[in-house]
Each structure stands twice: as C-alpha cells, then as structure tokens.
Amino acid sequence: MLKGFKEFILRGNVIDLAIAVVVGAAFTGIVTQLTKSFIQPLIQVFGGGGIHGGAFIIHGVAFDWAAFINAIINFLIIAAALYFMIVVPINRISAHRRHAETTAAPAPEPENVVLLREIRDLLRKQG
Numbered sequence: 001m002l003k004g005f006k007e008f009i010l011r012g013n014v015i016d017l018a019i020a021v022v023v024g025a026a027f028t029g030i031v032t033q034l035t036k037s038f039i040q041p042l043i044q045v046f047g048g049g050g051i052h053g054g055a056f057i058i059h060g061v062a063f064d065w066a067a068f069i070n071a072i073i074n075f076l077i078i079a080a081a082l083y084f085m086i087v088v089p090i091n092r093i094s095a096h097r098r099h100a101e102t103t104a105a106p107a108p109e110p111e112n113v114v115l116l117r118e119i120r121d122l123l124r125k126q127g
Contacts, residue, residue: 024082024086027078027081027082031077031081034077035070035073035074039074040067040070043070047066054067
C-alpha cells in the first residue's frame with residue numbers, strides 16, 4: 001500500500017501540481033497588488049475621481065463598483081495566465097504522450113507462437 005503511494009507521489013504529476021499551486025498563489029498576490037495599485041485607481045478616475053470615484057452613494061452608503069470591476073479584471077488576468085502557463089502545456093504533453101503510444105512499435109510475438117508457426121510450416125512441407 002505504501003509502495004503504491006510512493007509511486008504515485010514520485011510519478012511527477014503531484015509534484016508538478018504542488019509547484020503550480022505555489023506559483024499560482026504567488027502570482028495571485030502579484031496580480032492582486034497590480035490591479036489594486038494601478039487598475040482600480042484608473043477605474044476610479046474614469047468613474048468621477050475624488051473620494052467617491054468609482055462608487056455611488058445611496059442614503060450615505062457607498063457602493064464601490066470600481067472594486068468589483070477590479071476583482072473581475074484580477075480574475076481574468078489570473079485565469080488567462082494559468083490557462084496559458086499550465087493548461088496549454090499539459091494538454092500538449094498529454095497529446096504528445098497519446099501520439100507516442102499510438103505510434104509505438106507493435107509488441108513482438110510470443111516465442112511459443114513463433115515456434116508453433118515453424119512447426120506448422122514444417123508439417124505442411126512434409127505433408
């Protein structure tokens with residue numbers, strides 16, 4: 001049971017996945033800060049600027065639509081980056097593996113089949 005688990009862990013897929021999660025988390029932090037520092041202020045400027053730029057106020061309550069649009073942009077950047085850096089390469093590797101498996105040389109015939117054919121051929125010559 002532990003041998004199977006060890007083979008599963010060392011197969012490579014789990015290690016690659018763990019690395020992808022760590023890199024994805026770090027990348028998420030970078031993209032989040034980028035959108036907070038640059039994108040959201042731009043949205044607020046185009047939304048009227050000032051203290052309540054990118055928001056509207058109803059009965060003294062501010063609805064910050066700029067933060068919502070910022071979150072959507074944040075999500076789209078992260079999703080696109082993960083797709084192009086993880087999903088596309090993994091799909092290419094999988095396609096390459098499938099192609100290699102289908103073009104692999106056929107397995108040699110078992111020795112007993114070869115011997116039986118030789119016996120058959122000898123019997124035909126005698127008969």
